[in-house]
Amino acid sequence: MxxxxxxxxxxxxxxxxxxxxxxxxxxxxxxxxxxxxxxxxxxxxxxxxxxxxxxxxxxxxxxxxxxxxxxxxxxxxxxxxxxxxxxxxxxxxxxxxxxxxxxxxxVSSLQLDSPPRGFSFRQEGPLDMRMDSRSETTAADLIGRLSEQELAQLFHRNGEEKAARRIAAAVVARRRLSPIGTTTELARIVEQVKGPGRGRIHPATQVFQALRIEVNSELxxxxxxxxxxxxxxxxxxxxxxxxxxxxxxxxxxxxxxxxxxxxxxxxxxxxxxxxxxxxxxxxxxxxxxxxxxxxxxxxxxxxxxxxxxxxxx
Ligand SMILES: C[S@@+](CC[C@H](N)C(=O)[O-])C[C@H]1O[C@@H](n2cnc3c(N)ncnc32)[C@H](O)[C@@H]1O
Missing domain, CATH: 3.40.50.150 (Vaccinia Virus protein VP39)
Incomplete structure (x- = not known):
């Protein structure tokens, strides 16, 4: 960019x-x-x-x-x-x-529109989401490391996601098979739990917001x-x-x-x-x-x- x-x-x-x-x-x-x-x-x-x-x-x-x-x-x-x-x-x-x-x-449009930064569920990219590349924890780290309960709390707390528990369970079941490393993989898992969504709001919006807030300690x-x-x-x-x-x-x-x-x-x-x-x-x-x-x-x-x-x- x-x-x-x-x-x-x-x-x-x-x-x-x-x-x-x-x-x-x-x-x-x-x-x-x-x-x-x-x-x-x-x-x-x-x-x-x-x-x-x-x-x-x-x-x-x-x-x-x-x-x-x-x-x-x-x-x-x-x-x-x-x-x-x-x-x-x-x-x-x-x-x-x-x-x-x-x-x-x-988040800026530069960050959102850049697939390698991993902020957008619309474009394939690594699950990164760090605004400051000097910081250590990426979204992939959180998705791979947190327990099912911690993930559910995170999606609920930072994303006000109503399906937080079901999404956390689906993430944990899926990562037992292989690591979840990309934005589109995670978006697909959320979509499978919540359905395709209606209107302009993608069903993975709140989960991505929750991860981004956590990765960047925004609050x-x-x-x-x-x-x-x-x-x-x-x-x-x-x-x-x-x-x-x-x-x-x-x-x-x-x-x-x-x-x-x-x-x-x-x-x-x-x-x-x-x-x-x-x-x-x-x-x-x-x-x-x-x-x-x-x-x-x-x-x-x-x-x-x-x-x-x-x-x-
Ligand atoms: C919405 S954009 C700002 C857009 C800007 N006003 C413009 O007109 O282009 C938010 C920016 O804040 C930066 N940012 C977020 N948290 C920050 C922090 N704690 N310290 C410094 N910059 C931060 C992000 O990296 C991003 O570039």
Whole structure:
């Protein structure tokens, strides 16, 4: 894929720009550079000394985005880092506070559309799914190593898959015969359990989501990363987050509510113990979603939910 010009439509771009309110001399972070669509638009609004720090932990995405953006901008710094390391990264760059930050979570079209990366059930490829190729565990490792019960829990927890137990049983029965090494093999096993599915949603969607989340620890570090970004915003600075599934969106919603001093008790308790310290103002009462026209032009936008906050002055 590297070097090939990939057509790329950043999700909810107008809404991101409206909510970030880029100040031309401000300091911004794009935590999830991907193919650089959002970064390109942010950069076009910056003037020296304004700068953009863009992170991604996928080397291939960094190379693709650098080809697109790198040489044209001296106020852009692209780094091979996880956004979980943002405080350390900014400390190293001697940046004490941010005017704004974007997190466009999840998987990129570059990753999804590349069969060797193993993210897609539609194309034959190894069951890999690592966004950061430096990490050790692949989806094939999990499918080969976890017990039937652990697999069922994983499919249920990370994929909200109703047929989790039956799929786990089918995986274990099948791997006794030979290892399950490819995306299409796994998709076929799920399809045999659940049937061919109806409409545009493939029956293996949730199982693939569950594995991808686990391989990349996508949920584990999100809460602390969001809290860290909020504490790094200067007064009036803004954080915009786009989530692509309900598990992620729930974490974003709860971190924002808590930071806005609202109650996040799981169910109404007699005595609420939420700290009620107001660090931010919520800018999106409900999550912003894509218009019908955007979804027609870019079907990936269908499940996007955008939320934003502003640091209290
Ligand atoms: C939806 S894509 C971003 C697309 C991008 N906004 C654009 O316009 O091209 C998400 C990107 O986030 C990256 N990513 C996911 N988790 C990450 C993490 N913890 N740290 C850094 N990058 C991460 C993925 O590798 C992927 O490239």
């Amino acid at each position: 590297i070097g090939v010009v990939v057509e790329h439509l950043p999700v909810l771009l107008d809404e991101v720009l409206k909510l970030l309110q880029v100040r031309k001399e401000g300091v911004y972070v794009d935590c999830t550079l991907g193919l650089g669509g959002h970064s390109e638009a942010i950069l076009s609004r910056l003037e020296a000394p304004g700068r953009l720090i863009a992170l991604d932990w996928d080397q291939e995405a960094l190379e693709e985005a650098s080809d697109r953006l790198g040489s044209r901008h001296d106020n852009l710094q692209i780094l091979h880092e996880s956004y979980q390391n943002l405080p350390r990264v900014l400390n190293g760059l001697q940046i004490p506070a941010l005017d704004g930050c974007l997190m466009d979570l999840g 584990a570090g999100l809460e602390s990363a969001l809290q860290a970004v909020i504490s790094l915003l200067r007064p009036g600075g803004r954080l915009v987050v786009i989530a692509f599934h309900s598990l992620e969106d729930r974490i974003v919603k709860n971190v924002f509510r808590k930071a806005a001093g609202r109650c996040v008790c799981f169910r109404p308790l007699e005595v609420c113990n939420c700290p009620r310290i107001t660090e931010v103002k919520i800018l999106t009462r409900k999550p912003v979603t894509a218009s019908d026209q955007e979804v027609r032009e870019n079907p990936r936008a269908r499940s996007a939910k955008l939320r934003a906050v502003e640091k209290e002055v």
